[in-house]
Amino acid sequence: MLLDKFKISGKTCIITGGAGLLGRQHAMAVLEGGGIPILLDISDNALKSAGSQLAGLYPDSKVEFYKADITNEEELIKIRENLLGKYEHIDILINNAANNPKVEAQSANLGTIRFDNFPMKIWEDDIAVGLTGAFLCAKVFGKAMEDNERGVILNISSDLGIIAPDQRIYRKDGVADKDQTVKPVTYSVIKHGLIGLTRYLATYWADKGIRVNAICPAGVENGQDPEFVNKLTNLVPMGRMANVDEYQCTVLYMISDASSYMTGSTVIIDGGRTCW
Ligand SMILES: NC(=O)c1ccc[n+]([C@@H]2O[C@H](COP(=O)([O-])OP(=O)(O)OC[C@H]3O[C@@H](n4cnc5c(N)ncnc54)[C@H](O)[C@@H]3O)[C@@H](O)[C@H]2O)c1
Numbered sequence: 122m123l124l125d126k127f128k129i130s131g132k133t134c135i136i137t138g139g140a141g142l143l144g145r146q147h148a149m150a151v152l153e154g155g156g157i158p159i160l161l162d163i164s165d166n167a168l169k170s171a172g173s174q175l176a177g178l179y180p181d182s183k184v185e186f187y188k189a190d191i192t193n194e195e196e197l198i199k200i201r202e203n204l205l206g207k208y209e210h211i212d213i214l215i216n217n218a219a220n221n222p223k224v225e226a227q228s229a230n231l232g233t234i235r236f237d238n239f240p241m242k243i244w245e246d247d248i249a250v251g252l253t254g255a256f257l258c259a260k261v262f263g264k265a266m267e268d269n270e271r272g273v274i275l276n277i278s279s280d281l282g283i284i285a286p287d288q289r290i291y292r293k294d295g296v297a298d299k300d301q302t303v304k305p306v307t308y309s310v311i312k313h314g315l316i317g318l319t320r321y322l323a324t325y326w327a328d329k330g331i332r333v334n335a336i337c338p339a340g341v342e343n344g345q346d347p348e349f350v351n352k353l354t355n356l357v358p359m360g361r362m363a364n365v366d367e368y369q370c371t372v373l374y375m376i377s378d379a380s381s382y383m384t385g386s387t388v389i390i391d392g393g394r395t396c397w
Contacts, residue, residue, distance in 0.1 A: 138218025
């Protein structure tokens, strides 16, 4: 049966930033496929809340939770050894974690992230999670995949891994140019960088049974300011933002044998935004 190729029965799937908005959706995709999601997240509260949400939706399924900082290689190695002791194999890694400043919500302190005075500390912290964290997880968990001669890695990039942010959608009337918030430079650098990491690893491991791909999701509607939503959706041919569950099917496709001949690919799911 064709649909059997989407099954990932009994496979272990590490999801970094797994307790966040999309991390939970990736976990649902894994559970729908019959796999075991392993959520790594730095936030205790988010892990607790993800735990109760997933237990409510999938009461009979197995989900693992680890409070972990993906910028810390030693922590990752301990988790790998713990998982190998339990399951003997690590099958799938979804590099999803990121520092996500909610620029559209004009959260505190974002005035300081304009490029001209972008602080080194924020540059380093963002790169540490979004890019170095993905590199470390691929290195640490990829080792288990290499030993097992099979595995799948999915990097979560963004439509902003393909195009530049249109800073006009973040502008507020009556605010001086120098005080307008912008999407931080780190977001573009990280999301473009993840596509580079994808191509590098896809070719590096092509003969080792490990496939590496990326997806580029676009903005998920999640209670943002209506004025912002209006400006953003004007840039999207389909005229709307994504629903939170609209990436699940693509994720399951890309982590299962349904995509067995795909490696080094970048799949864009953006309502057409990057066509314009
Ligand atoms: N939500 C969107 O509209 C959207 C659109 C395109 C791409 N993306 C990408 O999807 C991914 C998930 O986005 P989201 O909206 O779910 O974000 P989110 O902020 O809800 O989730 C990110 C999670 O990463 C965790 N995290 C941060 N630093 C960590 C660290 N050092 N170690 C472990 N965990 C850490 C956070 O605690 C959080 O739970 C991100 O890479 C984001 O850039 C999101």
